[in-house]
Amino acid sequence: MANTTGVAPTMELVRQSATKGGISGPLPPSANDVAKLIDVSKCIGCKACQSACLEWNDLVEPVGFNTGVYDNPHDLTENTLTLMRFTEWDNPATGDLEWLIRKDGCMHCADPGCLKACPAPGAIVQYQNGIVDFVHEKCIGCGYCIKGCPFNIPRISKADSTAYKCTLCSDRVSVGQGPACAKACPTKAISFGTKADMKTLAESRIKDLKSRGFAEAGLYDPPGVGGTHVMYVLHHNDQPQLYAGLPNNPKISAIVEAWKGVTKYAGLGVLGLAALAGFVHHTVMGADRVTRTDEENGKRVKDGVA
Amino acid sequence: MSGTTPTVRRYTPAARANHWLTAISLVLLALSGLSLFHPSLFFLTGLFGGGAWTRAIHPWIGVVLVFSFAGLFVRFFRLNLPANEDAAWIKGLPEVLKGHEENLPEQGKYNAGQKGVFWGMTILILVLVSSGLVIWDQYFSQYTSIGQKRVAMLTHSIAAICAMLIWIVHVYAAIWVRGTFSGMTRGSVTAGWAWRHHRKWLREEVQKEQGGATPGE
Ligand code: HEM
Ligand code: SF4
Numbered sequence: 001m002a003n004t005t006g007v008a009p010t011m012e013l014v015r016q017s018a019t020k021g022g023i024s025g026p027l028p029p030s031a032n033d034v035a036k037l038i039d040v041s042k043c044i045g046c047k048a049c050q051s052a053c054l055e056w057n058d059l060v061e062p063v064g065f066n067t068g069v070y071d072n073p074h075d076l077t078e079n080t081l082t083l084m085r086f087t088e089w090d091n092p093a094t095g096d097l098e099w100l101i102r103k104d105g106c107m108h109c110a111d112p113g114c115l116k117a118c119p120a121p122g123a124i125v126q127y128q129n130g131i132v133d134f135v136h137e138k139c140i141g142c143g144y145c146i147k148g149c150p151f152n153i154p155r156i157s158k159a160d161s162t163a164y165k166c167t168l169c170s171d172r173v174s175v176g177q178g179p180a181c182a183k184a185c186p187t188k189a190i191s192f193g194t195k196a197d198m199k200t201l202a203e204s205r206i207k208d209l210k211s212r213g214f215a216e217a218g219l220y221d222p223p224g225v226g227g228t229h230v231m232y233v234l235h236h237n238d239q240p241q242l243y244a245g246l247p248n249n250p251k252i253s254a255i256v257e258a259w260k261g262v263t264k265y266a267g268l269g270v271l272g273l274a275a276l277a278g279f280v281h282h283t284v285m286g287a288d289r290v291t292r293t294d295e296e297n298g299k300r301v302k303d304g305v306a
Numbered sequence: 307m308s309g310t311t312p313t314v315r316r317y318t319p320a321a322r323a324n325h326w327l328t329a330i331s332l333v334l335l336a337l338s339g340l341s342l343f344h345p346s347l348f349f350l351t352g353l354f355g356g357g358a359w360t361r362a363i364h365p366w367i368g369v370v371l372v373f374s375f376a377g378l379f380v381r382f383f384r385l386n387l388p389a390n391e392d393a394a395w396i397k398g399l400p401e402v403l404k405g406h407e408e409n410l411p412e413q414g415k416y417n418a419g420q421k422g423v424f425w426g427m428t429i430l431i432l433v434l435v436s437s438g439l440v441i442w443d444q445y446f447s448q449y450t451s452i453g454q455k456r457v458a459m460l461t462h463s464i465a466a467i468c469a470m471l472i473w474i475v476h477v478y479a480a481i482w483v484r485g486t487f488s489g490m491t492r493g494s495v496t497a498g499w500a501w502r503h504h505r506k507w508l509r510e511e512v513q514k515e516q517g518g519a520t521p522g523e
Binding site for chain 1: 311314342343344345348351356357358360362403404405443447452453455459460463467470471474475478483484485496497498499501502512
């Protein structure tokens with residue numbers, strides 16, 4: 001099969017959950033970095049990407065309920081790994097009604113909160129090209145990744161009790177193909193390639209948007225998580241939260257950092273010290289034994305003598 | 307003299323069964339919890355049939371613990387209410403640690419340290435069960451936000467460490483103070499043990515016996 005992405009199909013692991021070695025902190029930028037660029041300004045909300053995702057991953061979303069909005073289903077699920085989220089926004093500056101349509105899904109953070117939180121060795125992995133993937137055979141279904149994620153992405157399957165999210169089509173990328181969603185998009189709102197190329201492409205799009213009056217158009221590649229390997233071109237990059245609550249400055253929650261950081265070291269340390277203190281105390285003091293005098297005194301009380 | 311060493315009844319069979327069910331569930335909870343707490347302890351999941359089983363079974367053992375501990379609470383809480391001699395015991399802790407309890411006022415069935423274990427565990431188990439329910443995603447994920455779950459997760463791990471600390475103190479005390487285990491295995495302790503560590507309680511028990519009343523648990 002021809003390589004259609006210009007991306008070297010290297011899938012070297014740089015980090016695994018709950019495993020020593022590997023990098024810490026954000027993945028350092030490299031020439032192998034891949035990225036998906038989602039140009040929100042070009043999206044017509046047709047959901048071809050959503051269908052392509054189900055199709056390629058051989059997943060079925062059961063028929064749900066219509067509650068009067070276009071979002072269908074209403075949230076990401078273990079089957080719907082990418083979801084079009086529709087927002088109607090009255091732009092106060094222009095008086096225009098704008099239809100903001102964002103393709104939600106895993107952002108493939110350079111500093112993945114899910115991987116940090118996961119307690120199962122090797123259940124979440126990060127490749128050198130930036131893709132973050134779940135390994136279902138090793139997943140124990142605890143849901144820690146959900147708490148670690150700054151974007152509220154992973155979902156636990158009711159069928160097999162393991163966590164699911166967008167894989168960035170790691171299986172396709174590893175053989176030189178782009179993600180299924182990018183392939184299906186009729187307006188080319190989704191592109192895939194090296195992160196450097198995607199940034200260049202984004203720049204040209206942003207320039208175009210600015211010339212059309214979107215002064216705040218920009219690239220969403222949030223530095224709080226070390227940048228992401230799924231990026232958005234937004235017409236209102238100054239207000240990402242307009243797009244169905246896209247976080248303004250996402251980073252791994254301080255509570256998660258405390259839970260997975262100091263709590264672990266302090267906790268195990270304190271337990272070890274307590275056990276050691278007991279050992280030392282026993283060694284120094286010797287056992288506290290009941291003496292013969294104690295027994296005699298006790299007997300006297302029992303016999304009602306004292 | 308061993309055959310004639312007089313003993314005092316300390317725990318009924320029901321109280322002992324209740325205690326050991328609580329102890330077993332607490333140890334299983336600590337082992338299964340620790341296996342998820344730190345990667346270096348993940349191998350402990352092997353005791354429970356692997357990671358997925360450990361994750362699934364831990365909260366259910368928690369349910370057993372809660373009911374079991376509730377039983378202990380009802381049995382023991384009256385005897386763990388504060389008493390006059392508690393302050394002196396706390397002040398005299400260095401003496402206790404040196405094995406010189408005779409320098410302290412006579413103690414009832416539980417000294418201030420044992421009361422600390424009792425109330426500490428009571429509070430921590432309440433914290434553990436409430437935070438545990440919030441992070442029990444399999445059944446309750448829809449009732450709380452991710453922000454709340456994060457707080458519950460951190461609370462649960464810190465409370466678990468505190469509970470294990472109290473457990474270490476509790477078990478160490480029972481080991482160091484020889485003659486204690488028989489209270490929870492055979493249900494009785496020697497009168498000498500009671501004289502040495504819980505003299506006030508010994509006198510009360512003897513008085514009750516002489517008054518014809520049944521000994522308390
Ligand atoms: C009383 C009821 C309890 C409930 C409902 C409960 C529930 C949970 C749940 C749902 C988890 C997440 C993993 C999983 O899904 O299995 C967890 C983790 C944990 N639990 Fe519990 N638990 C309880 C009591 C305890 C007790 C008594 C201890 C320790 C003595 C304990 C120690 C831990 C630890 C250390 C973790 C791992 C925390 C981490 O990964 O940082 N739990 N518990
Ligand atoms: S659910 Fe699976 S992937 Fe998520 S944190 Fe738990 S073990 Fe890791």
